[in-house]
Amino acid sequence: xxxxxxxxSQQRAEAxxxxxxxxxxxxxxxxxxxxHAGQAPAAAPxxxxxxxxxxxxxxxxxxxxxxxxxxxxxxxxxLSVTVYGYCIERQFGWERRLEAALVLRRPSWWRRxxxxxxxxxxxxxxxxxxxxxxxxxxxKPDYRGKINCIIRLEPGLQxxxxxxxxxxxxxxxxxxxxxxxxxxxxx
Numbered sequence: 001x002x003x004x005x006x007x008x009s010q011q012r013a014e015a016x017x018x019x020x021x022x023x024x025x026x027x028x029x030x031x032x033x034x035x036h037a038g039q040a041p042a043a044a045p046x047x048x049x050x051x052x053x054x055x056x057x058x059x060x061x062x063x064x065x066x067x068x069x070x071x072x073x074x075x076x077x078x079l080s081v082t083v084y085g086y087c088i089e090r091q092f093g094w095e096r097r098l099e100a101a102l103v104l105r106r107p108s109w110w111r112r113x114x115x116x117x118x119x120x121x122x123x124x125x126x127x128x129x130x131x132x133x134x135x136x137x138x139x140k141p142d143y144r145g146k147i148n149c150i151i152r153l154e155p156g157l158q159x160x161x162x163x164x165x166x167x168x169x170x171x172x173x174x175x176x177x178x179x180x181x182x183x184x185x186x187x
Contacts, residue, residue: 009149013102013157016083017124017131024079024126031074078127084143085151086117087165092152100158100165102135102151106144118168119143120161122151135160137168 045062085102092099107117119138124131135157153161 011151013133013151013153017133020081020124021126021131028075080125082121082123084121084138087161100161104145104147104149116169120164135164
């Protein structure tokens, strides 16, 4: 049995976007190939008898097998993957540049004690025009991520992540912070 990695793994958002775009293209190609492979030679027609006729006088009817073939091809309109995480600022690279990133693991309780940690959603959506990444507030307040991974973002998405994080912090009033402290000190 292989033990899971204990350290933090880092992934680039661009790699995630490319993987979703490749999955979208491969899925549509597989569906397209499945349609062409599924065309079998002409089968026997479907025979049936109407139920309201007398069994002795019933004449069998049939439907030609060509009418059962699909006239359309299946395809995915879009493919979307959402990853939930929290905004952090870390130093990356040999120049130790400070960057905003999305960490999938929930911060420890002592970090959440006085500082709000709003949950954010990074959504990668692939469609015929290409793939795009967007960041928005999450609608799952009870989500508890356990994967120890950091997703690094390009500069435009870093700014969007910071803005979304700041907007969520401003929306969380001080009263919510006090409510989080009460269980630690009793009621």
